[in-house]
Amino acid sequence: MERLTGHERAAVEHVAGAPMREQVQAWCAINSGTRNIAGVTAMGATLAGAFSALPGDIAMVEPSPVEAVESDGRIVAIEHGCHLHLTVRPDAPVQMLFTGHMDTVYGVDHPFQSMTIRPDGAINAPGAADMKGGLALMLAALRAVEASPVAQRIGYEVVINSDEETGSFASAALLTRAARGKVAALTYEPALADGTLAGARGGTGNFALVVTGRSAHAGRNPHEGRNAIVAAADLALRLSRAGREGLSVNPARIEGGGPNNVVPNHAVLRVNFRPRDAAAIAExxxxxxxxxxxxxxxxxxRIDAHGSFNRPPKPIDAGAERLFALVRDVGADLGLPIAWQFSGGVCDGNNIAACGVPVIDTMGARGGAIHSCEEFLIPESLPERAALSALTILRIAERGRP
Structure with a gap:
């Protein structure tokens, strides 16, 4: 802490007094599973109220249209909640982007709905780490920045989307627009329990392959039928053999079929690809x-393919290396060891990096067991990670770059 400037010390003290734990507990009580539109809407309104403490223009942005393939092969529109978008000092000399998501993987019918405090003090609650804790500490960091004499040097956009957990299809365009002209971005996915950050990430692609065959009687004239289930199974086997180191292929589900005495004329194969780099996407x-x-x-x-590689791989390029080095140095000044490692998971950081913007996408709270009933957040990480963000932002404001 000896190497901190006076206004950096003030920022650390500012975040220490922020009501982050109380916010996490209140926000986790709001079910905001992606498909729970009423819950996501309530969460968005709550966040808009909290983030209105920051200067600038705040709006709830309508989601972009999204379609999905039903089990019967029909293409249907999927409803999403609005996204929160805040713009602060767009004419300031240094511009940054801060992103998070208000949705969780826990729908209204999920068994995990309530909060408990573990014997070790960790908060076990739906969305506590992923990422309502991250949203609380993002807000605390930005409020500390606004209280600093350096604040006027930096402008920023905040995007908190409603659909990150299902691929950000309804918010991808907003994220791309918000990333333009930014010197760096911070995204508030949780760090690991020991504080390790995600470095490079692989990408992902999700596809629904609709197979249309021909029905026939299974006993009288099966040879006149074209079995869509068999074709989908063949397709799944062929795709699974395409997997290799750096490209995992997961045929996840086959839907279709009907009575035992009918050759099925319809099937849908759902498959996920995890390419580690651009070459693996092409492959x-x-x-x-x-x-x-x-x-x-x-x-x-007939086979109709629906889907895309919606999250490109995120390599560590020169800009990202500089940003990670800055965060590591800030951590050292705060007494926080900062390390990072490759992650096979994906998030909005993939999309932001694809816009050419250096990004660290695990600036949120320390925690673990996300996407499960054991999800937990380590509460003492809230002020430490908020301080890490605040000082990172202040140093970028002073330097003009990472």
């Missing part, structure tokens, strides 16, 4: 195209 797309073509010909069926 995955080629494998997908080849498998569709060959299976369609072999089984005399």
């Amino acid at each position: 995955a797309q080629a494998a997908l195209d080849t498998a569709i073509r060959d299976v369609a010909a072999a089984h005399d069926v």
Whole structure:
């Protein structure tokens, strides 16, 4: 702490007094599963009230249209909640982006709905680490920045989307617009329990492959049918063989079929790809195209592909290296060891990095067991990580870059 300037010490003291734990507990009590539109709307309104403590213009932005493939192959529109967008000092010389998400993976019918305090003091609650804790400490950090004499040098946008847990399809365009012209971005996904950050990330692609065959009687004339289930199974096997180190392929589900005495004329195969780099995306797309073509010909069926590689891989480039080095140095001045490692998970950091903006996407609270009933947040990490963010932002404001 000896190396901190006077206004940096003031920022650390400012975040120490922020009501982050109380906010986390109140926000976790609001079910904001992505598909719970009423809950997401309530969460958005609560966050808008909290973030209105910051200067600038705040708005709830309508989601972009999103479609999905139903189990019967129909293409339907999917409803999403609005996204929170805050713009502060757009004419300031240094511009940054801060992002988070208000949605969780816990729907209204999920068994995990309440908060408990573990014997070790950790908060076990839906969305505590992922990422209502991150949202609370983001706000605390920005309020500390606003109280600093350096504040006028920096402008920023805050995007808190409603659909990160399902791929950010309804907010991708907003994130891209907000990333323009930014020298750096911080995203508030949780760090690991020991504080380790995510460094490089792989990408992801999700596809629904709709197979249309021909019905026939299973006993009298099966040869006249074209079995969509068999074709989908063949497709799944061929795609699974495309996996390798750096490209995992997961055929996750086959839907379709009907009575035992009818050759099924419809199936939907859902498959997930996890490419580690751009070359793996090209390889995955080629494998997908080849498998569709060959299976369609072999089984005399039609196959329609829906989906995309919506999260590109996030490498550590020169800009990201500088940003990580800055956060490491800030951590050292705060007595916090900062390390990072590759992650196979994906988040909005992938999309931001694809815009050419250096990003660290695990600036949130320390915690673990996310996406499970054991999800937990370590409460003492709230002020420590808020201080880490505040000082990182202040130093970027003073330098003009990471």
